[in-house]
Amino acid sequence: MTTAQRADRSRSAATATATATTTVLSALALLWIIALLSRDDPSMGGAALGTAAWWWTAVTLVLQSATLLWRRQATATLGCAAALPLVLAAVVPSGLFTVTALPVLVAAFVAGLTGAWRDVRRWALASGVLVAAAHFVNGSAEARTDGSALVLQAVLQAALVVGLPLLPASVVAAQRATRAAQRETLAAVTRERDAKIGEAIALERAAMARELHDIAAHHLSGISLMASAVARQTVSAPDEARSGALEIREQSNAILEDLRRLVGLLRDVGSEDEGVKTLDTLTGLIETARLTGARVDFALRSDGRRDPGTGVSPLGQLAAYRMVQESLTNASRHAPGAPCVVTVDDRDPSRLRLTVRNAPPGPQARPASRGTGFGIVGMRERAALVGGFFDAGPTGDDGWENRMSIPRESDHDLPEGSA
Missing domain, CATH: 3.30.565.10 (Histidine kinase-like ATPase, C-terminal domain)
Structure with missing residues (x-):
């Protein structure tokens, strides 16, 4: 794993922890406020602080918020957060059940923000069914409304808790995808431009190497000819002078050959030589x-x-x-x-x-x-x-x-x- 990948994973874990912590604190605070209000409203029976319904609801909220830590599988997190209220409604139905919608709403937003849209649609539909079923079970146990009204309320609850947060989440996700595509396009254009510049510079250097070869070859060839003439004309000179002149000619020829081999590696095959430009x-x-x-x-x-x-x-x-x-x-x-x-x-x-x-x-x-x-x-x-x-x-x-x-x-x- 690279350093960048470890950094991304660390940031993702920190974000998930902050989201889960904020959600559980908000939900428990809301649950505590409802318990305080129930002191003055007897109709909120079972909602008082310390009752079994209150504690079961608090535990459910903690478990729902804990599922948000599973950030890498946001769609599955949505399903778990929606399934826990159904268990609560079946075990301890009460008026506090509505608070469990908060973690589901957060989970739906996170799923729409980070999950693949194909998976989000499938899990959102299943989670909506679970939320509607939990609301129907809780409402049936309290027997406050008739069946048809309860079904309508359950459908509206599912639409608001699961469907509503998906709308802004999908907009934000689309904007993120657009910006990422723009960055990738810009990076690709930059790489292509750098490659073209590098190719152009390489071609220009090869052309300069070819022209340098023409100039150097011209002068070195002249040196070689002059050294050969000196070797022929210095009949009366000492043998050391003749040997030196021959050595000059030999070294000039060697330099010329090495230069031709070196520049030959750089020059373009099939290009035509031009005259020296002055x-x-x-x-x-x-x-x-x-x-x-x-x-x-x-x-x-x-x-x-x-x-x-x-x-x-x-x-x-x-x-x-x-x-x-x-x-x-x-x-x-x-x-x-x-x-x-x-x-x-x-x-x-x-x-x-x-x-x-x-x-x-x-x-x-x-x-x-x-x-x-x-x-x-x-x-x-x-x-x-x-x-x-x-x-x-x-x-x-x-x-x-x-x-x-x-x-x-x-x-x-x-x-x-x-x-």
């Missing part, structure tokens, strides 16, 4: 977007003292390219027809900044349904991978803006005096 390929991306009818403007802000993207790693340039690509895609989906502006700010000697801003959709546009946010997650992860920063949000004119900042690896490639 800032130089942004113009081609923007031209492709324009061919689809998109209105895209490109602005490059540079101080002219260095080439755009100088000092930005290949992976950083790839992150910048993918950010622009994803931003234009989102703009075409959520703000079709709205003009976009792609800005590359290369003036800061320590960081490269990119901004993609789109205006709000026009009145005739039909935006796509609300997205899942996976694109934002991917762009933020790409920025974090290269030590950069990504931010996105609405603009003051109801448009949207994505911003990415990518640090330069070092200043050794920058022109002198640019910092």
Whole structure:
């Protein structure tokens, strides 16, 4: 049994104890009040405190209330609580019999609140018959009314004591079931959303791993070729230099092979490799977007003292390219027809900044349904991978803006005096 199950069982037992205690105290208090009133009303014969009828009724009330402790079988509890008054009516009929209706009423409410409706209907019908029979037996022994009136009273007693509390109990139980169903639905939706986000992140990471493989493979292959050339050209060099160059080539090949095996486990089978994406390929991306009818403007802000993207790693340039690509895609989906502006700010000697801003959709546009946010997650992860920063949000004119900042690896490639 888990901790949660033990806690639920403990709460259920505490509730049952409180219900039984409250019921027996209320019933005995009512019985005591009736006994006090009987001192001034001789017509309530046998109802005085200390008489046999009073004690038998008190014992019956205690037993009826004790059945309420059996909370796990609330429908059976209702049947037991309804059967005990019949025994009392057969043994010691009196005017105190009416008090026994209180525990039955409580038991009916608890059964309707916690029991299955199929079982409640069956036990409620049986309990109603028992309550009516007990009332008829008690009334017949006192001989206060004729037979037909007594039967009518017995039926009304059963309807009021058993049927009436089932109405509010069924309403409360239905509300509980509705809230439980809503919680389960919300939990299922949350699990499904988390699974989709996890799947999207996994796919995005696999795509980044594939692109990282392309970049690393390109550079490592160059290292391997250069080392091979050095080994062939250093004829006059010492043998140690030649051996070192060969070792460099061997180690480069080993690293390249290990990297291919590792990334091969992550990349998608059947996906086609693409060329390495850099800032130089942004113009081609923007031209492709324009061919689809998109209105895209490109602005490059540079101080002219260095080439755009100088000092930005290949992976950083790839992150910048993918950010622009994803931003234009989102703009075409959520703000079709709205003009976009792609800005590359290369003036800061320590960081490269990119901004993609789109205006709000026009009145005739039909935006796509609300997205899942996976694109934002991917762009933020790409920025974090290269030590950069990504931010996105609405603009003051109801448009949207994505911003990415990518640090330069070092200043050794920058022109002198640019910092």
